[in-house]
Amino acid sequence: MREIDVFIDTEEIADFFYQELIKRGFIPAEDExxxxxxxxxxxxxxxxxIAEEWDE
Structure with missing residues (x-):
């Protein structure tokens, strides 16, 4: 099995969830x-x- 670099952006995840919940009729709060x-x-x-790595 090979290893690849993947970058996870929680802001991007939050935006994705927001858009998907809106499509499904929910009105989510930003903090949620x-x-x-x-x-x-x-x-x-x-x-x-994933494994968390810190930039130094």
Whole structure:
């Protein structure tokens, strides 16, 4: 199995969730959307789908 670099942007995730929820008839609050994006990021970390790296 090969390794690839993937960059996850929680702001992009938040925007995606916002747009999708609007399409489905929901009116999400901005803080709720940010929480969903953070939860998604944490889920990907927990499942070892991604690894968090810090720029120095």
């Amino acid at each position: 959307i940010r929480e969903l994006a953070d939860i998604t990021f944490e889920y990907l970390l927990k499942k070892d789908i």
